[in-house]
Amino acid sequence: xxxxxxxxxxxxxxxxxxxxxxxxxxxxxxxxxxxxxxxxxxxxxxxxxxxxxxxxxxxxxxxxxxxxxxxxxxxxxxxxxxxxxxxxxxxxxxxxxxxxxxxxxxxxxxxxxxxxxxxxxxxxxxxxxxxxxxxxxxxxxxxxxxxxxxxxxxxxxxxxxxxxxxxxxxxxxxxxxxxxxxxxxxxxxxxxxxxxxxxxxxxxxxxxxxxxxxxxxxxxxxxx
Numbered sequence: 262x263x264x265x266x267x268x269x270x271x272x273x274x275x276x277x278x279x280x281x282x283x284x285x286x287x288x289x290x291x292x293x294x295x296x297x298x299x300x301x302x303x304x305x306x307x308x309x310x311x312x313x314x315x316x317x318x319x320x321x322x323x324x325x326x327x328x329x330x331x332x333x334x335x336x337x338x339x340x341x342x343x344x345x346x347x348x349x350x351x352x353x354x355x356x357x358x359x360x361x362x363x364x365x366x367x368x369x370x371x372x373x374x375x376x377x378x379x380x381x382x383x384x385x386x387x388x389x390x391x392x393x394x395x396x397x398x399x400x401x402x403x404x405x406x407x408x409x410x411x412x413x414x415x416x417x418x419x420x421x422x423x424x425x426x427x428x429x430x431x432x433x434x435x436x437x438x439x440x441x442x443x444x445x446x447x448x449x450x451x452x453x454x455x456x457x458x459x460x461x462x463x464x465x466x467x468x469x470x471x472x473x474x475x476x477x478x479x480x481x482x483x484x485x
Contacts, residue, residue, distance in 0.1 A: 272327045280322035280464035283334040285360040285387040286367070289426045291336055291461035294318045299342070299453035301351075304415070304442045314351055315343045316453055320358070322464040333368075335359040362387070368403075369394045369422060376408030379420055396420045416441040431456050 277283050281291060299314040320336040327333070335357050342352040356370040365384045372378045381394035382403040398405045398418045405417050419439040426432050431454050438449040463471065 266330055269329045272329060273332055276325050276327075276332060278325070278464075278466040278470045280324060280334050280467060281461060283325075283360075283362060284322065284336065285334070285362060285365075286385045286389045286392050286426075287334075287336055287358050287360045289430075289432060290320050290338075290358060290424075291322055292320060292457050293459035293461075294320070294432075294455035295458045296453050296455045299451065301451045303449050304440065304447045309447075312344055312351070314453075315345065316455065317341050318455060320461065322461060322467075323357070324464050324466040326359070331361065332363065333359045333361055367392055367394055371420075375411070377406070377411060377417070379405040379417075381420055381422065390426045391424065393421065393423045395422075414442070418446075427454070 281288065284291065295317050297315045299316050301312045301314055303310050303312065318338060318340050320338045323335050323337050325332060325334055337357055338355065340352065340354040341350065343349075344351045352373070354371060354373050356372055357368075359368040359370075360366070361368075365386060367383045367385050369381045370379070371381070379396045380403050381396035383392060383394040385392045396403045396405050396419070398416070405420060407417060411417070417438055418441055421437045423435045423437075424432055425434075433454040434452065436451045440447040440449050462468075
């Protein structure tokens, strides 16, 4: 990680508006993805339960984001999961994947509607075929925050997400969540391989810049 500069307020003046072109290793996550053979191992009163699930993920490029001189490109995502046995949502999740080109920092934010959020981090090169991010309970930079009930009943001590980009264009993830359930550790893990069903769209700023460029081309064209 680069040292904190003396000037923490001034943003870079040289920022590309094209989010897709500057996502580094996250570029291969952009788009809409689907799969129907995900595997979830979760804790139940009678012991670990194994569920097969159907998953749909949408990842949309966002405009460049700045913390003073720090610059991120990223994806806003939504994950929706069902099971073959039930109509009700099995899992819903929103957040961002972020990439800092200057340092190789990758971050994932995660929020689920059961009272839990986290910020996970890792490092990767722009052409890496695997990426990993982690978060730990109690870490004030890359940590986990849960409701009182979850802290007491299903405490989350650590989170790890490993993604592999496959040669056929798909990608596979393994998520491992270290829980503490009724006084005992439990490795809650999920895995799936996603296939692209729709390509990504441009981020809003890129759309504006492209439309403006097309308008200028038309205005500069000679009259018939």
